Amino acid sequence: MKNCLTKYAERTFKKLRQNLLNTVLKQEMEKMRKQIFPWKRRKLLNYNIKIKEAKLDWQTLGQYENNRDKNKYNYTHTILIQKSFVYAVNKLPFKSLRKRRLKQLRKVIQHELCHAFVYERYECVYSNLSGKNADASPIFLAVLTFVDGISNYDFINFFEESELYNTVKKFKKFEELDNYLFDLLYEYNQVAQLLKEESNVEEFTKLKINNYNLIQNKFEFASRTPGLEKNFSMESKTVMTDTNGRLRNTNILSNTFRIGFNVMPEDIERLYYRKKYKQGRYYNNTKCAYVVYNKNNLRKIYEKEDKNY
Numbered sequence: 001m002k003n004c005l006t007k008y009a010e011r012t013f014k015k016l017r018q019n020l021l022n023t024v025l026k027q028e029m030e031k032m033r034k035q036i037f038p039w040k041r042r043k044l045l046n047y048n049i050k051i052k053e054a055k056l057d058w059q060t061l062g063q064y065e066n067n068r069d070k071n072k073y074n075y076t077h078t079i080l081i082q083k084s085f086v087y088a089v090n091k092l093p094f095k096s097l098r099k100r101r102l103k104q105l106r107k108v109i110q111h112e113l114c115h116a117f118v119y120e121r122y123e124c125v126y127s128n129l130s131g132k133n134a135d136a137s138p139i140f141l142a143v144l145t146f147v148d149g150i151s152n153y154d155f156i157n158f159f160e161e162s163e164l165y166n167t168v169k170k171f172k173k174f175e176e177l178d179n180y181l182f183d184l185l186y187e188y189n190q191v192a193q194l195l196k197e198e199s200n201v202e203e204f205t206k207l208k209i210n211n212y213n214l215i216q217n218k219f220e221f222a223s224r225t226p227g228l229e230k231n232f233s234m235e236s237k238t239v240m241t242d243t244n245g246r247l248r249n250t251n252i253l254s255n256t257f258r259i260g261f262n263v264m265p266e267d268i269e270r271l272y273y274r275k276k277y278k279q280g281r282y283y284n285n286t287k288c289a290y291v292v293y294n295k296n297n298l299r300k301i302y303e304k305e306d307k308n309y
Contacts, residue, residue: 014053017086021051021109024102025079028110032117035147036174044113045120049077051109053086061085061152062108064115064133077116079109107150114144122181126189130220131258137221138261139181142168146177155226159261162226187265192219195272211249215276219268222258228271232256233280240290240298255280282309 033044056063061082068075085108089101118133118140125132132139135151141159144151145168151159159165171177195217204212222229238250255276263271289302 017053017090020089021053021081021086024106024109025049025051025113028106028113032110032113032147036117045077045116047075047077047120049079049113049116051079051081053083054080056080056082061104062112064112064119066116066119077120079112079116081105081108081112110147110149111144111151114140114147114149118143122185125182125185126192128218129185129188129192131223132185132221134221134223136223136225136260138164138184138259138263139221141165141261142177142181145169146171146174153224155224155260158226162262163264164261184265188219188259188268191265191268192217195219195269210247211251214250214252216252216254217272217276218254218256220256220258222260225258226260226262228260228263228268228275229258230255230275230278230280231258232282233278234284236286236288238288238290240292253277283307284309 029044029049033042036044054063063080065078065080066075067078085101085105089098089105092098092101115133118137122132122139123130131137134140135153136155141151142164145165150156167180168177171180197217198213198215200209200211200213203209232255234254236250236252240248240250253276257272257275259268284307285305287302287304288300290298290300292298
C-alpha cells in the first residue's frame with residue numbers, strides 16, 4: 001500500500017495536473033451545453049478548445065485567448081489556468097481543502113469557457129464592435145449570468161443592480177436570451193454607425209470655410225469599466241498657408257470608446273457628446289505648421305507631439 005508521501009508526490013505530477021484540467025473542462029463544457037442547448041444533440045463550441053497551466057499575473061487565475069488572427073476559419077480556443085492554482089488543487093494536504101479548491105477551479109474554467117462561447121457566437125456579428133467577450137461587456141456578462149457563472153472583478157456588485165442583470169434573470173430559455181442579445185447588438189451598431197464620423201469636408205472643399213474638421217469614432221466593449229470610457233484619442237492639428245497667403249486649418253480627432261455593461265444603446269449618444277472632446281485615457285496629440293509656396297513646394301516650420309503611452 002502506498003504511503004502518504006508517495007500519494008502526495010503523485011498528486012503533483014504535471015501529467016496528472018493536465019489530466020485534471022482536461023477532465024474538469026470536459027465536465028464544464030457538458031454542463032454548459034445542457035444549460036444553453038438542452039435536448040439538442042449539438043456541441044457547445046464549433047471550434048477546438050484546449051486547456052493548460054501557465055504562469056500568469058499573480059492576480060489572474062484564468063485567461064482566455066485564441067489564434068483566430070492566424071487561422072480565421074479554423075482557430076483554436078485556449079484556456080490558461082494559473083499554475084500555482086492548479087498545483088494547489090492537488091498539493092493541499094487535506095481532502096476538504098482540495099475539494100474546496102477544485103470547486104473554485106470549476107468556476108474559473110466555467111468563466112473562461114464563457115469567454116470562448118461568447119467570442120465564437122457573437123464576435124463576428126457587427127464586427128466593427130469588437131470585444132463582445134470582454135469582462136465588462138454586456139454581452140459577456142449576460143451569458144455568464146444565464147449559466148450561473150461568477151466574476152471576481154469589483155464591478156460585479158454594480159452589475160447585479162443593473163437593468164441588464166434584471167432583464168437576463170427573467171429569461172428561462174437560452175433562445176430568449178440569444179434573441180435579446182442579437183437585438184441589443186443591432187441597437188449598439190445603429191448608434192455606432194450614426195456616430196462613426198463627423199466632418200465639414202463639403203464646405204471645406206468648396207472653399208466656403210478655412211477650417212477642416214474631422215472626428216472619427218470607434219466603439220468597442222469594455223473589459224474593466226461599467227460606463228462609457230474614452231479609452232484612446234489621437235488628435236492632429238495642422239496649420240498651413242496656401243499660395244495666396246491664407247491660413248487653412250485641419251483638425252482630425254480619432255477616438256476609441258469602450259462600452260460597459262451599464263450603458264444601454266439609448267445612453268451612448270448623450271454620453272458621447274459629453275465626452276467627445278475630452279482627452280482619452282491614452283492620448284497622442286500632434287501640432288504641425290506648414291508654408292506652401294506652390295503645389296510642389298511645401299515646408300514644415302513647426303511640429304510638436306504630446307502623448308502618454
